[in-house]
Amino acid sequence: MRVAMLVSNNHRFESIKKAFDEDGLFDSVRFTNELSLLGFLRREAVDLVLLGSGREFPSPNLVLRWRNCYCRDDLPVIVMAEYAGKSSMMAAFDEGANDILVGQLCTEELLVRAKKLLKDDKADRKMASRIELGPFMLDRSTNMVIRDDKVIRLTAREFAIAWLFFSNVGKLLTKSQIAHTIWAKDLDLVSHSLEQHIYKLRCKLSLGDGSNYPRLSSAYSLGYKLEGTPEGCIAIRSPGRTSPNMPRTVRSVHGNAAPETRVL
Secondary structure, eight states: OEEEEEOOOHHHHHHHHHHHHHHTSOEEEEESSHHHHHHHHHHSOOSEEEEOOSSSOOSSOHHHHHHHHTTOTTSOEEEEESOOOHHHHHHHHHTTOSEEEESSOOHHHHHHHHHHHHHSOGGGGOOOOEEEETTEEEETTTTEEEETTEEEOOOHHHHHHHHHHHTTTTOOEEHHHHIIIIISSOHHHHHHHHHHHHHHHHHHHTOOSSSOSSEEEEETTTEEEEEOOTTOOEEEEOTTSOOTTOOSSOEESOOOOOOOOOOO
């Protein structure tokens, strides 16, 4: 099995690699920055990811965001940190970490947790598959967006960007964060493509800067933020739960009706 490790500390990496090599089950590949790791994950098959690049849990975690946007629930992730409070541990789980290790590294514990995680039924690792906000429903199992009972067709990359915004309502996402999460590249390499995708997404989903909600607003030259309705809420549903608002029949058009938020 192949394990991809994002570990900046040489001593920590060597300790983990030695334990995994002696066990004989794992082949370890090391990375020292998130972009190189993301590029590898896009190209190669990996069974497990270990993130331990700092003293505390990084937030936001670009690797977890990338996995979430592209529905890689087949790829378990363990996050490690020397120090972490309750809020940062909860944040790591909220972002999609399958397991966390806090404190002084114990390679035997890490090895046991890694084996246990890989033995678990993949169905137990399923991430949320639907997001509902106002008139929108995003279904990741089909890469489909429904607005007011009408299907809106998106490309795989457009859907990944939409999922990134709809799962981070009210949060400013910088252009660099979007480039890293969606393209796994630096902004200067994908700036034009990013702008084009944002423009197309705004048009297809009618997320202009007008008075309607939700709306995708620009923050000067920094990035973008999806603003939900002032009184609305967002529902993120797991695969085992069905949506009461899922339409029985849908039409494939670009809907442009004014959003109406409902509490789910």
